[in-house]
């Protein structure tokens with residue numbers, strides 16, 4: 001009887017250890033940021049790089065008139081509600097807003113808009 005008990009106990013121990021190892025493995029695979037992991041997807045990385053680039057472009061081209069923190073200056077404060085692609089591309093020369101179509105690429109204007117919407 002004592003021998004069988006001992007055998008049963010070590011079997012339970014082995015199964016227990018196996019379950020912990022498998023669970024740890026699943027946890028590792030599901031949290032690693034490789035192609036299998038779900039924590040960081042490539043599109044999220046692209047989006048955040050885009051708005052970082054937009055922030056830099058804003059600092060280079062827009063800060064002078066719209067303020068360092070988009071709070072406005074010569075031009076109005078900018079936010080998601082008044083970010084107008086047409087105005088950025090064509091400008092509003094009579095009112096002092098330059099046209100950026102020739103100066104900035106579509107992608108650059110996209111990333112500035114992403115930044116202003118963030």
Ligand code: HEC
Nearest residue numbers: 061062065074075076082083084087088092095096097098
């Ligand atoms: C030389 C100064 C100047 C620069 C540089 C400038 N803006 Fe403007 N911007 C203005 C002025 C002035 C207005 C207001 C025009 C008006 O009254 O219609 C304006 C208006 C705008 C508007 C429309 C806001 C609204 O409420 O309708 C947007 C959007 C805008 N600017 C975006 C930008 C972006 C993005 C940049 C940088 C790529 C930029 N501006 C650079 C002066 C500037």
